[in-house]
Amino acid sequence: MTLWVFAYGSLLWDPGFAVAERAPACLPGWRRSFCIWSVVYRGTPAAPGLVLALDADAGVLCDGLALRAEPGTEAATRAYLQDREQISSAYLERELPVDLADGRQVTALTYVIDRGHDQYAGRLALTEQVRIIAQAAGDRGPNRDYLWNTAAHLTELGISDPDMVLLADQLRGTAAF
Numbered sequence: 001m002t003l004w005v006f007a008y009g010s011l012l013w014d015p016g017f018a019v020a021e022r023a024p025a026c027l028p029g030w031r032r033s034f035c036i037w038s039v040v041y042r043g044t045p046a047a048p049g050l051v052l053a054l055d056a057d058a059g060v061l062c063d064g065l066a067l068r069a070e071p072g073t074e075a076a077t078r079a080y081l082q083d084r085e086q087i088s089s090a091y092l093e094r095e096l097p098v099d100l101a102d103g104r105q106v107t108a109l110t111y112v113i114d115r116g117h118d119q120y121a122g123r124l125a126l127t128e129q130v131r132i133i134a135q136a137a138g139d140r141g142p143n144r145d146y147l148w149n150t151a152a153h154l155t156e157l158g159i160s161d162p163d164m165v166l167l168a169d170q171l172r173g174t175a176a177f
Contacts (some may be wrong), residue, residue: 001074002068002069002071002074002106003068003069003074003077003078003109004066004067004068004069004098004106004107004108004109005017005066005067005068005069005077005081005108005109005110006025006027006064006065006066006067006096006098006108006109006110007064007065007066007067008027008032008052008054008062008063008064009032009051009052009053009146009150010051010052010146010149010150011065011067012064012065012150012153012154012157013149013150013152013153014149015067016080016081016084017067017069017070017073017076017077017080017081018069018070018073018077019067019068019069019070020068020069020070020071021066021067021068022065022066022067022068023065023066023068023100023101023102023104024063024065024066024100024101024157024158024159025063025064025065025066025098025099025100025101025106025108026061026062026063026064026098026099026101027054027061027062027064027096027098027099027108027110028060028061028099029056029057029058029059029060029061030054030055030056030057030060030061030062030096030110030112031054031055031056031057031060031062032052032054032062032064032161032163032164033052033053033054033055033113033123034050034051034052034121034124034129034133034147034167035050035052035053035055035113035120035121035122035123035124036050036051036052036053036090036091036113036119036120036121037049037050037090037119037120037121038050038051038119038136038138038143039088039119039138040087040088040138040139041087041138041139041140041146042136042137042138042140042141042142042143042146043136043137043138043143044136044137044138047135047136047137048119048132048136049132049133049136049137049138049143049146050121050124050129050132050133050136050143051143051146052150053090053091053111053112053113054110054111054112054113055112055113055115055123056112056115063159063160063161064159065157066098066100066106066108078109081109081111085111086111088117088119089114089117090113090114090117090119090120091111091112091113091114092111092112092113092114093109093110093111094109094110094111094112095107095108095109095110096108096110096112098110126163126166126167126170127170129167130167130170130171133146133147133167133171134171144171147164147167147168147171148168148171150164151164151165151167151168
């Protein structure tokens, strides 16, 4: 069975699985948001960072990429993503309809925030997000690198995300690092 994955954050630049096809895509009703306290990858329990998740929001859409796993790797890809994305169970795994830029609609494996989870950071002000991201680091490096990599890849893909650009610009202007 074909496996599509919706990429909106680090999966854009580091999918970690064999990709047979990449297609610009959008997911209606969801917003890309720094709304998960990261206590492993981009922060620690003592000094959490922030990572992206999809947060439900009627009337908006999230632009990203749909990634089709290489045929024959679907089970391994799903297992890999579950290990990677559900390290703390803050993400819920969903299969959601995604609109591809070429007019196709596919069902994609998508990781969204569990608003009831204790790592849900809600909708912090952008200035608070910058402060946290500037100072945090975890097993996969500084939180700021995660923001900058994601912002750079969104720009490279031609995906407009004004909040991401503003966060990256404000972070570059801080003296916190």
